[in-house]
Amino acid sequence: MSPTAEQQVKFLSNLQRLLGEGQFVATYKYALLLALADIAIEAGDDTGAPLPVSTKLIAEKFIQYYWRQVVPYVPKSDPMAGEVLRQNTGKQAAVIRHVIEARQHHGDSLATAKSDSKGWKSLVTDVDQVVCKMPLWKLQTVGQDSFDFLYENKVKGTSIELRPGVTFCLRQFYGLIGDLVRGAWVRYIRRHNHDTLGTTADLSEFLFGSERSDLSDVRDILEDLQSGRCFYCEKPMQRHGGHVDHFVPWSKYPLDLGHNFVVAHQTCNSAKSDHLAAASYLSAWAERNIQHRDQLVSEFDAHSVLHDLPTSARIANWAYQRTFDVAGMTWTRKGNMVPLTEDWIQSINQLMESA
Numbered sequence: 001m002s003p004t005a006e007q008q009v010k011f012l013s014n015l016q017r018l019l020g021e022g023q024f025v026a027t028y029k030y031a032l033l034l035a036l037a038d039i040a041i042e043a044g045d046d047t048g049a050p051l052p053v054s055t056k057l058i059a060e061k062f063i064q065y066y067w068r069q070v071v072p073y074v075p076k077s078d079p080m081a082g083e084v085l086r087q088n089t090g091k092q093a094a095v096i097r098h099v100i101e102a103r104q105h106h107g108d109s110l111a112t113a114k115s116d117s118k119g120w121k122s123l124v125t126d127v128d129q130v131v132c133k134m135p136l137w138k139l140q141t142v143g144q145d146s147f148d149f150l151y152e153n154k155v156k157g158t159s160i161e162l163r164p165g166v167t168f169c170l171r172q173f174y175g176l177i178g179d180l181v182r183g184a185w186v187r188y189i190r191r192h193n194h195d196t197l198g199t200t201a202d203l204s205e206f207l208f209g210s211e212r213s214d215l216s217d218v219r220d221i222l223e224d225l226q227s228g229r230c231f232y233c234e235k236p237m238q239r240h241g242g243h244v245d246h247f248v249p250w251s252k253y254p255l256d257l258g259h260n261f262v263v264a265h266q267t268c269n270s271a272k273s274d275h276l277a278a279a280s281y282l283s284a285w286a287e288r289n290i291q292h293r294d295q296l297v298s299e300f301d302a303h304s305v306l307h308d309l310p311t312s313a314r315i316a317n318w319a320y321q322r323t324f325d326v327a328g329m330t331w332t333r334k335g336n337m338v339p340l341t342e343d344w345i346q347s348i349n350q351l352m353e354s355a
């Protein structure tokens with residue numbers, strides 16, 4: 001059963017209290033909260049049911065977040081400098097060391113690191129141990145009080161179970177919670193890296209932005225697939241001139257997975273901005289991913305692009321359901337928004353079945 005309005009408000013105020021009054025000796029607790037929210041979207045549903053989550057899955061999310069954050073930060077004022085930002089109050093956090101080592105070994109691509117199954121397994125095991133030792137059983141403590149509204153504090157074990165209603169609330173308030181947690185994370189990094197950062201303004205983009213620099217391979221793959229035409233207006237584009245667009249906008253769900261990309265004119269891309277595309281585009285996107293699934297997978301693998309079609313489908317399902325529930329608007333073309341029509345469900349269902 002889904003939580004009542006009153007329970008949902010209580011959930012948000014509990015979360016606010018956790019962020020406001022909890023002890024943060026490292027950024028792990030922020031990573032843990034983001035991981036739970038992401039897992040609620042990628043593995044949960046809107047029934048209000050409890051959700052078992054393995055610590056291994058949480059560890060994989062940690063690696064994903066810190067993967068980009070361990071790159072040395074180079075201040076604009078001093079291009080020759082560059083330091084890995086401190087993620088804790090004492091000596092550098094253990095997860096950071098593990099991820100740095102993995103990057104030294106595999107290079108910059110997370111997809112390449114993942115494809116080395118033995119190395120990946122050992123990295124996940126190392127990070128998993130830190131997750132279990134550090135944030136997992138400490139997150140829900142405020143002062144001396146245990147405050148375990150998210151999951152039971154069992155203090156041991158390799159899994160947790162999100163309490164009834166928690167997955168529902170994480171999905172319902174995903175955008176709000178993400179902004180809240182990332183904002184607190186950025187402030188923490190600012191406080192603990194004052195010398196390196198000064199008054200730099202682009203910290204949030206550095207910590208959480210999309211890996212846009214890596215997307216030229218994706219652009220070329222998709223330009224071929226779309227026969228050189230813009231995904232939205234269907235008019236021809238210049239060769240290598242397309243802009244890679246997150247079909248489900250990055251601002252709604254910050255994860256780069258191959259099947260979520262389309263290419264479009266720069267003008268169409270920026271007109272769409274942070275909006276969700278109308279149901280007709282969803283249908284075209286689902287159709288493309290069904291029809292060219294295997295081709296896309298082998299192209300993505302060949303170019304080290306992360307992909308996971310079932311997950312992309314569940315994320316799209318969540319984003320469209322949210323918009324539909326609140327009678328939200330979707331984008332059709334520059335300056336034109338329309339209500340989301342009911343046929344979105346069919347497109348998503350077809351994609352979910354085929355994925």
Ligand SMILES: [Zn+2]
Pocket residue numbers: 230231232233234235264265268
């Ligand atoms: Zn266009």
